[in-house]
Amino acid sequence: MRLDKNFYRQDAVSLAKDLLGKLLVREYNGIRMVAKIVETEAYMGPIDKASHAYNNRKTNRTVTMFKDGGYSYVYFIYGMYNCLNVVCSDEGTPEAVLIRAVEPLEGIEHMKEHRTIKSKRVEDITNGPGKLCKAMNIDRGLNGCDLIAGKELYIVAETENVVTVNTVEYKEQYLNEEFSLIKATNKNFEIIATRRIGIDYAEEFKEQFWRFYIRGNKFVSKDAEKIKKRPV
């Protein structure tokens, strides 16, 4: 079941939490890959010094962030990597949610083929924003995709008809003042909220707990793993 317009018209912080547990689907040439979203970051548009669209900065790159909720925003970074965002809020309000990590559920053999790394750890295929784009064959050609009606890239809410290929044992983790723990009654997992990654330039917005991930999920990004192991 695809998510509808109302779902994407939320603010980025709300949507970043709501996207956890949803399924990202990538289809092309008869290939189908499905992965559960396990880590996200909110970029709150005009007010957020970490956002590409801070102060309503509108350029060739950021123009897709100004679209109505429900489109993709894919950008190229560090000369090598692509990152996938979900544009949210209303048209003219440039908010977006960065997808930072996913858990492969279907088509994992295709994801492995797209990645050329020595590591044999399954988690290393998709536990970072650049990694998951490479694994799921997502690049700037998919910038501005319609996630509600498009066929190549979309997001669904249910796990029905999906075969889980990974058997994962989740471990508990420590908490300290660097986190918030979010328990939502309508979700079967808990959410950790903490600081965002790689935005040292963002001044006071570095301190916002606008990164969210599923507590105990082993496919969260390297940094989240690290925090997980930090003693209380």
Added chain:
DNA sequence: CCTGCGATCGTCT
């Protein structure tokens, strides 16, 4: 396990 470093080029000033 963890740390440090270089890769590599589009984007914006």
Added chain:
DNA sequence: GACGATCGCAGGA
């Protein structure tokens, strides 16, 4: 001309 919403590898513990 400088830098980035990152990654993979080498090397040490």
